[in-house]
Amino acid sequence: NPTIYLKDYTPPAYLVDSVALTFRLAPKATRVVSRIQFRPNPDHENRDFFLEGEELKLIWAKIDGVDITPHVTDKGLSCEVPDAPFLFEAEVEIAPEDNTALEGLYMSSGMYCTQCEAQGFRKITYYPDRPDVMSVFSVRIEGDLPVLLSNGNPTGSGTGFAEWHDPWPKPAYLFALVAGDLIAHPDRFTTMSGKDVALNIYVRPGDEDKCAFGMEALKASMRWDETAYGREYDLDIFNIVAVDDFNMGAMENKGLNIFNSSCVLASPETSTDANFERIEAIIAHEYFHNWTGNRITCRDWFQLCLKEGLTVYRDSQFTSDMRSGPVKRIGDVIDLRARQFREDGGPLAHPVRPESFQEINNFYTATVYEKGAELIGMLKTLVGDDAYAKALDLYFARHDGEAATIEDWLKVFEDTTGRDLSQFKRWYSDAGTPRVSVCEDFNDGTYTLTFKQQTPPTPGQDVKPPRVIPIAVGLLSPNGDEVHSTTVLEMTETEQSFTFEGLGARPIPSILRGFSAPVILERDSSAEERAFLLAHDTDPFNRWEAGAEIARQLRMDMARSGGAPDSAYLDALLDIARDDSLDPAYRALMLQPPAQEDIAQALHANGTTPDPQTIYDVAETVAQTIAEHFGNTAPRLYAEMDTPAPYSPDADAAGKRALQARMLGMITRLDGGKTAAAQYAGADNMTQQYGALCALLSQDFGGDENAAFYQQWKHDRLVIDKWFAAQIAFTAPEETAEAAARMTHHADFNAKNPNRFRAVFGALAGHHGGFHHASGAGYALLADHLIALDPVNPQTTARMMSAFSTWTRYDADRQTLARAALERIAATDGLSPDTSEMVGRILS
Ligand code: LEU
Incomplete structure (x- = not known):
């Protein structure tokens, strides 16, 4: 092609x-x-x-x-x-x-x-x-x-x-x-x-x-x-x-x-809280396209981010307004790191505005959509809210009825503000996630932060000049007061220092507040400093980030050299869980363990070959230790987070249920499944019914509930998609591929239905330890089914190919197995242009 x-x-x-x-x-x-x-x-x-x-x-x-x-x-x-x-x-x-x-x-x-x-x-x-x-x-x-x-x-x-x-x-x-x-x-x-x-x-x-x-x-x-x-x-x-x-x-x-x-x-009976939130966001997204996409469309498909990045940005603003801003932001960053950073750091890396393609369907990606939205957010941070509003008015006035480009988009900002955005434009043309390192100095009341930026090479782009990076920073005094409120530092050089004068004591910096730029911040901060920010940061995003960093570092250390969570970490989690001044949805996010994929990504970035089985075992050990440490707090909080009937999908009630579900996960590790079985039996909504089923399956309980769930819902395609996924998601790594294979033989499996295909293979690919199991069974099974699906539905096949995009991160044996699977796909006669482009990029 x-x-x-x-x-x-x-x-x-x-x-x-x-x-x-x-x-x-x-x-x-x-x-x-x-x-x-x-x-x-x-x-x-x-x-x-x-x-x-x-x-x-x-x-x-x-x-x-x-x-x-x-x-x-x-x-x-x-x-x-x-x-x-x-x-x-x-x-x-x-x-x-x-x-x-x-x-x-x-x-x-x-x-x-x-x-x-x-x-x-x-x-x-x-x-x-x-x-x-x-x-x-x-x-x-x-x-x-x-x-x-x-x-x-x-x-x-x-x-x-x-x-x-x-x-x-x-x-x-x-x-x-x-x-x-x-x-x-x-x-x-x-x-x-x-x-x-x-x-x-x-x-x-x-x-x-x-x-x-x-x-x-x-x-x-x-x-x-x-x-x-x-x-x-x-x-x-x-x-x-x-x-x-x-x-x-x-x-x-x-x-x-x-x-x-x-x-x-x-409906309450068939949809989870997460489904409700996603539905609200997607309805908004498509509706917002009426102006950003339809009235003003794209000149050519290279400009796809013009409509998608802007519309994702708009739908995230909408969700923040309808629900909790910090919770939405944290969720978006978790997703960005899991999907876009992963893409940006591997063979599928491409600019937000790609410069070439074989099959445009392969570019409906996290980079075009989610990183594209981050670019809009940065632009707004750089020019300010008023200028953003004026620039958007000008965009609608000037380009209504037209097919526009990124140049047109940036021009309305330049004309509104008089700024030169040529350096900012590199965010559209250069792939890869910048790494920003920071060191500090305190001398005689003057505090200096020195940043260095560097973006690793990506396919077809070896050298990356510095970009403009808005870095939102606040400073805290050692007693926890905010001594310098959030300021946006504009980094434009490869290396650049910023000073703060007149400080009585060495402050503790809170850097990249609100995740003000899609970069990887590298800072050798001490465990004490992270714990301090976790306790005191006034920026809700960075407070969460401090906890996430501690959680990630702990699991990386354990994966590399064993050990166990220390009591300071476990106590900090308890404090957060019990802090009623915090929104339950926020507490639930603070207690959400990092994805195993994230740990693999972080180890790889730090020069360690990740071992998926070890990462899985560490995750299990830490979860068990946390559950034991929580002791009676978990049942108490579980009861406190009860929501009144009838079910309502609003953000407050959903947040309580999210925190309750975290507690149920801990309780089920200790009570033989009693609480989860009771929740299952009494549930009048899918969030709690499915939540209980998942808690049971994750601890190898719930045989009866699992069978009953299928019988109750076998007429409802969307609920059965969830059931299919659950049969795979909670298996031990050595059983995951087998479970997925079994589901493809189920009478209700239908590869022609993309939702059902994704229920099975999305669950397989999403099970880090299972998909990357040393046997290679996960790779082989996915390859078999992609080869079979390609002549039927090339688009869904090609999208699912991205499961393989991290294959070179792992050890030589796994690489051999993954390569064999990929080469088998590549050698298939009559492979669609969609899939052959993907396999070519992943193998190159
Ligand atoms: N434009 C759609 C969207 O809103 C994507 C399309 C390919 C179905 O994201």
């Missing part, structure tokens, strides 16, 4: 003024008739006319009403066209029922639906399938189904047909169509200028009782975007549809968002 480069971008040769599409739906032979009004682009000289099109059967084509015989390949269509505006018409046939890749028009549980981002529209009809070609779409759907939906506003309907018109010009990747036997959960919203909007969440019959929460989240998002960004909704109707078979989370098609059902359907 050819590599495509950002530097080769050229504007489109032809622009589209309007598109009219007619769909005659049939599972094996859907006909699509297109009428596309083209016009030569005055900004372009090359006049070759080419329309992307894949897996289409062309029935006929015409230009200005005259039959033509175009040149057709498996990539698209070309023909002679007039040197003036013209009408292109064509009819094609496609087979949605055979479309297991879930890109373009496909079928899921009897309904028709589409997924066009990034390049799925070319599987629907011949079209200039690139985001900088924006046009107004009219759609007519003919089919014998009760609900027929497309983008925009409805313009007509009758028996067996519906017509839609979207007045907002859009690229083809935002096109959507849904048809099926669906039920609407309706509501209404009045926008800030008083416009009435009809809202619907469409689901399959049986799921109607799982829409209320999503609808509230939608209305909250619409209101928030008005107050926080001044952005109003712009159509008469906004529809959301839940689909069972979906490669990703959800998609922001104009006026017709399509969601993986796992990201919208919610």
Whole structure:
């Protein structure tokens, strides 16, 4: 597959003024008739006319009403066209029922639906399938189904047909169509200028009782975007549809968002607190795309972070406002380190704005999304809140209706503030996580912090010039008072010092408050200093960070040279657990052990080859020691964190349940499963039912509950996904691959359903000790199933390949086994471009 480069971008040769599409739906032979009004682009000289099109059967084509015989390949269509505006018409046939890749028009549980981002529209009809070609779409759907939906506003309907018109010009990747036997959960919203909007969440019959929460989240998002960004909704109707078979989370098609059902359907009985929070965030994310993504879209796919980074940033602001800011920030940083730092430190490292790709689907990554969002946060820190607001207003005013670039984005900040952002731009072009080391000096009342930055080489980028790094710092006096409140130091050099004058005593620094930049801070602080910050830091993020650093260091030391947690550490955990001045959700995060993957990452970064079995054993030992140290505190706190019935998914109640779940984990190690079994039996919500099941399984109890859970929920796909994952997640490392293999033989396993496939293989890949077990069974099993899935669904296969991305971190024996698995995948005949690009990058 050819590599495509950002530097080769050229504007489109032809622009589209309007598109009219007619769909005659049939599972094996859907006909699509297109009428596309083209016009030569005055900004372009090359006049070759080419329309992307894949897996289409062309029935006929015409230009200005005259039959033509175009040149057709498996990539698209070309023909002679007039040197003036013209009408292109064509009819094609496609087979949605055979479309297991879930890109373009496909079928899921009897309904028709589409997924066009990034390049799925070319599987629907011949079209200039690139985001900088924006046009107004009219759609007519003919089919014998009760609900027929497309983008925009409805313009007509009758028996067996519906017509839609979207007045907002859009690229083809935002096109959507849904048809099926669906039920609407309706509501209404009045926008800030008083416009009435009809809202619907469409689901399959049986799921109607799982829409209320999503609808509230939608209305909250619409209101928030008005107050926080001044952005109003712009159509008469906004529809959301839940689909069972979906490669990703959800998609922001104009006026017709399509969601993986796992990201919208919610009920207390079937969804956990974590599900509720995620659903709220994803609904917000897709809704916010209406302005950051749809009204202003991307010029080309290299600019993907323009819409995704900004929209992730916006949805994280929304969640902070709806729930707890510090808790959201800590959760985001845990996720960033687990997924993005891992990506940035291995063979899949790429810039937030990549400069080349073979398959764009492989770049919907933690780097583009989550690091992309961190860049927005840094920009806001550097220019300040007021300038950020002004720059965003200018962005919307200047680029509404356009397909924009990162240069356009940065320019609005430069024009607003007069700042030169050329150094900041390196954050977009240079891959890798900067390492920032710091040393200090105190002399005669003057305190100096000296920072050094260095970014390790990444594939294709050996040398990295210094970046601008906003480092938020506060200083504490030895008695715990804040003597210098948070200031943002702007580091621009490779090495740079900052001084603070007039201090009575040597202060204790709190550095990188709020995680003000996505860097790895290297500081040889003493155990006492970390314990001091854990007790006194006024910045909630850094207080958590001090605890996380102690926890990580302890496990690294134990993995390297044995030992045991000291009582100061255990007492500090107890103090935090019992401190009622702290939000329970925050306490739960403080008590959350570091992921084993994080310990492996940290050991590797410090020159030790991580041994997954040892890391697993250390985690078990520490957890057992903590449980024993907590003694009676755990049952007491467990009882204190009871939440009143009926269940409510709000942040306070969810926080209490999170702390309660930590206590249950400890209790179950000591009471033979009694408390967890009682919780299971009495639970009236999934958070507590599933929480109890997991606690039991993690200690090898719960055989009866496990069987009962399956019987109770076997009709509910999303709950059974959780059950599948639980059968694997709580195994000992030597049993994990076998458990995963067993689940693939379960009657309810269906590799064609991405959620079910991910339930099994996400759980396998997420079990650090099990996936990297010395036998190599985890590697071999995943390889077998990726090879089998690739011809069915390349996108999901390629995404799951990233499980292998850390293989060179481990010892020679494991590397041999992992390499064998990877080479087997690479040698597979007819491997998809998606998967071959991934395996190539991972092996290189
Ligand atoms: N644009 C989508 C999102 O909101 C992703 C797409 C590939 C389904 O993240």
